[in-house]
Amino acid sequence: MADNNKKMVEAITPMDEDFAKWYTDIVLKAELACYSGVRGCMIIRPYGTALWENIRNDLDSRFKALGHENIMLPMFIPESLLQREKDHVEGFAPEVAWVTHGGEEKLAERLCVRPTSETLFCDHYAEIIHSYRDLPKLYNQWCSVVRWEKTTRPFLRTTEFFWQEGHTMHETADEAMEETERMLNVYADFCEQSLAIPVLKGRKTEKEKFAGALATYTIEAMMHDGKALQSGTSHYFGDGFARAFGIQFTGRDNTLQYPFQTSWGMSTRIIGAIIMTHGDDNGLVMPPAVAPVQLVIVPIATHKPGVLEAASALCDDLKSVVRVRIDDSDNSPGWKFAEHEMKGVPLRLEIGPRDIQNNQCVIVRRDNREKIIVSLNEIKEKLPLLLKAVHDGLYQKALARRNSMTYTAESMSELIELADNKPGFIKAMWCGDETCETELKEKAGITSRCIPFEQHEVSKNCVCCGKPAKELVVWGKAY
RNA sequence: CCGGGUGUGGCGCAGAUUGGUAGCGCGCUUGAAUGGGGUUCAAGAGGCCGCAGGUUCAACUCCUGUCACUCGGACCA
Numbered sequence: 105m106a107d108n109n110k111k112m113v114e115a116i117t118p119m120d121e122d123f124a125k126w127y128t129d130i131v132l133k134a135e136l137a138c139y140s141g142v143r144g145c146m147i148i149r150p151y152g153t154a155l156w157e158n159i160r161n162d163l164d165s166r167f168k169a170l171g172h173e174n175i176m177l178p179m180f181i182p183e184s185l186l187q188r189e190k191d192h193v194e195g196f197a198p199e200v201a202w203v204t205h206g207g208e209e210k211l212a213e214r215l216c217v218r219p220t221s222e223t224l225f226c227d228h229y230a231e232i233i234h235s236y237r238d239l240p241k242l243y244n245q246w247c248s249v250v251r252w253e254k255t256t257r258p259f260l261r262t263t264e265f266f267w268q269e270g271h272t273m274h275e276t277a278d279e280a281m282e283e284t285e286r287m288l289n290v291y292a293d294f295c296e297q298s299l300a301i302p303v304l305k306g307r308k309t310e311k312e313k314f315a316g317a318l319a320t321y322t323i324e325a326m327m328h329d330g331k332a333l334q335s336g337t338s339h340y341f342g343d344g345f346a347r348a349f350g351i352q353f354t355g356r357d358n359t360l361q362y363p364f365q366t367s368w369g370m371s372t373r374i375i376g377a378i379i380m381t382h383g384d385d386n387g388l389v390m391p392p393a394v395a396p397v398q399l400v401i402v403p404i405a406t407h408k409p410g411v412l413e414a415a416s417a418l419c420d421d422l423k424s425v426v427r428v429r430i431d432d433s434d435n436s437p438g439w440k441f442a443e444h445e446m447k448g449v450p451l452r453l454e455i456g457p458r459d460i461q462n463n464q465c466v467i468v469r470r471d472n473r474e475k476i477i478v479s480l481n482e483i484k485e486k487l488p489l490l491l492k493a494v495h496d497g498l499y500q501k502a503l504a505r506r507n508s509m510t511y512t513a514e515s516m517s518e519l520i521e522l523a524d525n526k527p528g529f530i531k532a533m534w535c536g537d538e539t540c541e542t543e544l545k546e547k548a549g550i551t552s553r554c555i556p557f558e559q560h561e562v563s564k565n566c567v568c569c570g571k572p573a574k575e576l577v578v579w580g581k582a583y
Numbered sequence: 584c585c586g587g588g589u590g591u592g593g594c595g596c597a598g599a600u601u602g603g604u605a606g607c608g609c610g611c612u613u614g615a616a617u618g619g620g621g622u623u624c625a626a627g628a629g630g631c632c633g634c635a636g637g638u639u640c641a642a643c644u645c646c647u648g649u650c651a652c653u654c655g656g657a658c659c660a
Contacts, residue, residue, distance in 0.1 A: 122654095124653085124654075125653090125654095128653085139651085139652070141651085143650085143651070143652095195659090195660090196660095198658080198659080199658090199659070199660095219660095220660085251659080251660080253658090253659070254584065254657080254658060254659080255656095255657095255658085255659090257653095261659080261660095308660095312660085313660095314660065315660085320660090322660095334660070337660070369660085371660090373660095402619090404618065404619050405617090405618050405619085406618075407616095407617085407618075408618090435621080436617080436618060436620085436621070436622050437618060437619060437620070437621095437622095438618090438619090438620035438621050438622075439620085439621040439622085440620090440621085441619095441620050441621080442620070442621045443621080445620095454619065456618085456619060458619080459619090466619075
């Protein structure tokens with residue numbers, strides 16, 4: 105058994121040996137994505153695309169249940185439009201790609217490939233919002249955007265990436281604020297219920313917030329290596345963009361007013377979070393709710409009469425219950441086991457001559473490799489329960505890890521000691537001053553991940569300057 | 584953007600120091616057996632060495648440039 109294990113893991117670099125390489129190995133070997141001929145851009149392969157489609161459908165139905173509508177805007181933004189809001193353009197200018205020619209002809213005004221679509225939405229909203237009766241506008245767009253990143257990594261940071269961006273307009277600041285929080289909660293619920301990833305909800309500091317936003321909210325997840333991954337964000341804009349773009353409506357009191365705006369997004373980066381939260385040295389582990397394949401059937405001894413027939417009949421029968429595939433390739437059973445573990449299929453069903461004789465099958469969980477024998481009479485009832493068990497197992501494991509890798513620091517020396525030696529989150533009090541935030545980055549190499557909604561007092565004073573503390577901040581290294 | 588590394592059949596590597604136009608493992612194809620943790624045997628196919636220049640009678644090998652990937656840093660939703 106030990107030998108077998110050894111053989112299986114040699115395909116992937118062990119996590120403890122080189123986490124970055126482990127991550128890349130999984131992306132490539134699980135066939136989620138591969139590199140393309142285009143700098144910094146990846147090809148998301150069918151398996152990765154199927155995962156994204158499930159993520160997308162799940163999120164999309166959550167958005168629609170709350171009244172959001174999908175829309176599709178241009179992928180180009182004229183330079184003048186991008187420049188309309190000062191903070192925004194300053195934030196994005198260094199990383200936009202420019203289109204300067206149409207065919208052979210030089211453009212009178214260059215176009216940027218959208219890095220995000222606030223400006224396009226605002227331009228459109230200025231045309232269609234005239235009355236308080238036009239509000240709220242709850243729009244969402246599924247698209248790809250381009251940011252000219254210096255360093256790229258599959259899913260985590262790529263030049264082009266896919267996402268959704270919700271952009272809403274509201275009559276009052278309160279309503280917009282509510283929307284901002286509502287959508288952050290949608291993301292958090294999605295992560296926990298569908299991806300089995302526990303997240304920390306909170307607000308970004310001034311330094312870390314989105315270019316042009318008044319407030320940025322975030323959900324932060326902890327990866328296997330203790331680093332934080334921002335998994336979704338929701339921004340409150342106030343009426344800053346509305347003023348910059350001249351979006352006005354006639355209010356209930358017949359006065360001209362500016363609407364209040366939000367935007368929120370989740371990207372294919374979340375696939376990186378799935379990999380680095382649930383994956384292990386045998387490969388990927390897919391959360392059942394979004395797994396492209398929830399159950400793979402591996403028939404044993406397919407040359408024996410009746411085996412393949414029984415297995416494929418079972419496969420057809422189970423289609424109504426789970427997303428199921430049968431692997432009837434010529435590879436050996438052991439090869440298939442390893443292959444589907446690599447791809448993270450939550451459940452594996454083995455069926456061979458002995459099972460058929462006994463009207464049973466063998467089911468193995470991906471998350472803990474637990475092997476059970478299930479009667480074919482009750483397989484349909486058992487499968488959803490097993491998928492749920494895998495989900496819960498993944499969530500609890502991730503939560504336990506996050507808890508065990510979350511520390512508190514009351515002094516600067518304590519904090520530096522932790523930052524240097526203990527990967528993970530550090531809870532420490534902060535005075536609210538940006539110079540302290542900068543100092544922590546310089547001295548300890550960590551940044552503020554968020555100001556969690558759930559506040560408690562770790563100590564009285566700022567961990568950095570010692571002045572009276574304003575709030576608790578979760579610090580850490582980030583992707 | 585700065586510094587380090589890598590680029591040779593589909594994948595992983597050797598060959599470069601001592602230039603003489605490629606070799607191994609896996610995979611792939613075909614056939615047979617096997618089949619409950621990457622099964623075995625046999626026979627095959629497949630590369631002009633990232634790209635562009637240069638030196639040389641001769642370049643995978645030396646020189647220059649360039650591109651891509653990668654690690655670290657800086658930057659960054």
